[in-house]
Amino acid sequence: MHIKHHGAVKGVTGSCHQLFIDDTNSVLVDCGLFQGEDSKQDLAIDFDISTVKALIVTHCHIDHVGRIPYLLAAGFKGPIYTSIATAKLLPMVIEDALKVGVTRDEAVIRTCLKLLKQQIISLDYNTWYCIPVGVGLSPEKATSSNQNSLYKIRLQRAGHILGSAYVEIELGKRPNTHRVVFSGDLGAPYTPLLPTPKPPYRADTIVIESTYGDKNHQGRKERVAVLKKVIERAVSDNGVVLIPAFSIGRTQELLYEFEQLIHSARKRSMWHKLQIIVDSPMAANFTNEYLHFKALWDNEAKKRVKQGRHPLDFNQLHTIDSHQEHLALINFLASKQQPAIIIAASGMCNGGRIVNYLERFLPDKTTDVIFVGYQGRGTLGRDIQKYGPRGGYVFIDNQKVMIKAQVHTISGYSAHADQKGLINFVTGMRKKPSLIKIVHGDEQAKQALANELCTRLATATIKIP
Template sequence: MSTLTFYGAAQRVTGSCYLIRSGQQQILLECGMLQGENNNKKGGKGKKSTNKEESAPPFPFSVSEIDAVIISHAHLDHSGMLPLLAKQGYNGPIYMTLQTQALLPTMHKDAAFLQQKDAEWENKRRARAGKRAIEPLYDMDDVERELALCEGMAYGTVSEILPGIRLCFREAGHILGSAIVELWIEDKGETRKLVFSGDLGNSQAPLMRDPAVITEADLLLLESTYGNRDHQPLDQTLSEFSAALDAAAQSGGNVLIPYFAVGRTQDLIYHLGQLYHSGQLKQNNIFIDSPMATSISEIYEQNTRLFNKDDPEFREIMTHDWQQWLPILRFTRSVEESMALNKIAGGAIIIAGSGMCHGGRIRHHLKYNLWRKNTHLIIVGFQARGTLGRLLVDGVKKVKILGSEIAVKAQVHTLGGFSAHAGQSQLLAWAGHMRKAMPRLYLVHGESESMLALQKRFVEEYNWDASIPTLGEVIHF
C-alpha cells in the first residue's frame, strides 16, 4: 500500500511539500519555501519565518532516497527549496511544465541573490555581537545544479516517470505554467489515481485560462488559500482601481504599486492597457521597475498561446510585445534607470518590487514619495504581518525606510479583487466535478480558519467529508 506524508502546507499556506512512497520508490511532490509568518492552528500571531530557522536544513526525509520530484508551478512557496535539495545531493529528475521550466532560472537566481544578501546583513549583525557567521541556504552554483535536473513537460502529456508511475500536468490557471498534477500509481496489481490541485486560478483573472476540469480520482489534495471567502467582483475592483488613478492624476502626484513579479504584474499591464485603449488612463508614463519582472514579462510574451481567448484584440497585439499593447510602458533594468525615477515629481505610475514592501526597489520610491500628499499608493495583494506594506495598510503615520524616518502623507488604496487564487465558490465548483467519484479529500495550502470553512461547505453542498491533515501526518491509499 502506498503512503503520502504531509511535510508542508498543512494548516498553513506556504512551504508546500508532500512525500509519496510506493513500494521502494519515493516521489517528492513540491519542494516549497516557508514565507511570511507561521500559520499556526489558531491563526494567531506566529514567529516570522526566516531562512535560518524554519526553512533551514535538514529536510525531514532522506534526500538520497528520493527518486523523482514533481513541481506544480514556479512560485517559491512551491519550488523555492529545490536548489537546497540539489545542494544536499539530489541528482534525479525534477518534473514540471515547460513554462515553469522557463520561469525557474530567473526566480531561483533572484532567490539565491537574496539569500546571499540576507546572510551578509545577518553576519554583520552577528559579528558585532561576537556570534558565529552563517551561510546562505544555497548559492548560484546550487541553482545551476538544480536547473540541470529540470525536465519540462507539455500540458496533457502522460509520461511514465518511474516503473508503474505515470504523470500528467493540466492547466491550473494560477500563473503561467501552473499545473494540476495527475499521478497514477500501480501497487500490487491495482492502480490508484492521485490528483493535486496545485494553486487553482481565479476565473476572473484576465490572462490565464480557467483550471482544467478533472472528474475522477481516488485521492484529492485541494488547496484552500481562500477557502473561507469569495473575492470581490472584478468589475468593482477595476472601478476602484480606475478611481484611484484618476484621483492621482487630478492631484498631480505619482502612483506607486508594489508588485508581485509573476502573474500580478502582467495582469496589471493588461488592465492598464484596457484603460489606455478606452481613453480613461490620464497618466503618460508607466514604469515596471524590476529586472526580474521584466524577464518574467518577456517569458509571458513568448507564451501568449496559453492566454485566455476572451480578448482577441489583446491576443493579436500581444503577438508583438507588451509595449505594443501599452505604448506608454517602460521597463527599467539598471540601478541608474531606477534612481532616475525618483526625480519624477508627478504623473507617473511606478510598479516595483517587492509586493509587501519589505525589500526591493519599491522602498526607494516610497522614501521619495510617501511624504507627498499627492502621492497615491495602491496595494493590490496580501500584506503579511510585520511587513512595511501591512503597516501602511493599517494606517501608520511614520515609517523608517533605508535609515530615514518618513512621514506618511500619501493616500493608500487597498484593492482586494486581483487575487490569482480561486475563491471558496470556485474551489467548490472545481472539486464538485469529482463528486460522483467521491475521492478521499484532503485540504492543504490554507490557514486553519479557511480550511474549516471550506470543510463545512463541502458537507453542506455535497455531503462530502474533507480531512484537514496535520504536519507530519501519514495517510495510506
C-alpha cells in the same frame, strides 16, 4: 500511500508535500521558501530525502520553488518535472533568489544552476507520463503497452501564472488505481491572459490550497471599475501610485488591464498621458516570456493581438533596469509633482525595489498604495494594509515611517481562486474525492473552506494538517 507536509501548513508559504508511493519510494510536490512570519524557519532540508525519487514543480513562485537550491545541496539528484513554460522560467527565478537571499558568489550560483538545468524535465500539459519507480530520469508517454505502470503523472493548466499546473498522480495497477491531485495554486476565474482552470475528471485524494478559502473576489467588471476609479482619483493630485506586485503573474495581468483602460479611454484624457513604470528587471524578463508563450494565453488575449494591439508592450509603458536608474527615478519623482504608476516587486513588500519607494513616499499624503494580492502575516505589506487606514506607521530598515498615503486593497486581482472557485474545482469533478487535505492558507481560511466543503461533500473526509 500517504502524504507528509513539510510546509504551507501553518500559513500560505513554504509549499512542500511528500507523497509516499510505498516505503522506499516517494515524490515531492514543490519545495518552496517560507515568507513573512514563517521566514524564521530554518531553510535547510530537515527531512529524510533518501526515498525521494523526483520533484514535481507546480509553478515558479518563490514560495513553491525557493528551497530547491537547499534540496540540491542536500544531495537530491532526481528529475525535476514541470511544464514547458515553467522549465524556462525556473532557472531565472532560482538565480534571482540565490543573488538576493543566499550568495553573490558567482561560482556557487553557476554550479547550482548547472545542476538545476540538468535535472529539469519538461512535460506537456494534458498528457499522462508513465514513470517506473526509482528507474531513470526520462518519463515515457502513457500508451496501451505501459498502462500498468505503478506511477503516472499528468499536468493540467492551473491558470495561476504562466506555466502553472495542478498535478494528477495515479498510483497502482488497473483497475485498482488511486489518483492523487495536488492543486498547487489555482487561478481565479476570468483573470487576464490565462484560461480558467478546469477540474480534473477524478480524484480519490486531493491536496488543495486555501489562500482565499474564506473570501470571494469582486467580479472582473467590478474590479476594473474600482481600479479605474482609484487610479483616476490617485493621480488627480499629481501623486505617485505604488503597486507592489510579484514579477511573474500579477505584473503582467496589471499591464494587460492598463492597456485596456488606455485603449478604451477618450483621446487626450489623463489615461493617454499617464506613465506606467515597471521597476523590476525580473518582471521585464518575465513579460518577455509571457510574450514568447502567447500560445498559452486565453482567447480574449489572443483576439486583442489579432487586432494589432500589444497588451503587454504599449507606448506608455516604461521599464527600469539598473539600480542606478531606480534610485534616480525615486529622486526625480520626489522632486517633481508628476503623476506616475509604479509597479515593483516584491508583492508582499518584504524586499525588492518597492521597499525604497515605500520608505520615501509613504509619508506623502499625495501617494496612493494599491494592494492587488494577498499579504502574508508578518510581511511589510500586511502591516501597511493594517495600519495605513488608521494613519499609523511601519518600520522599514529599523526606521519608523509614518503612513500618510492612501492605502487601497482590490482583492479581485488576486491570482488565487476564491472560496467559490476552490469549491467549484472540487465539486466539479465527475468522480469526487474521498479525502480532502486543506493546506496553503491561514487557519481561518482553511477552516472556512473545510466547513463549506463539508456541507457539499458529506461522504468525504476533510483534514487540515
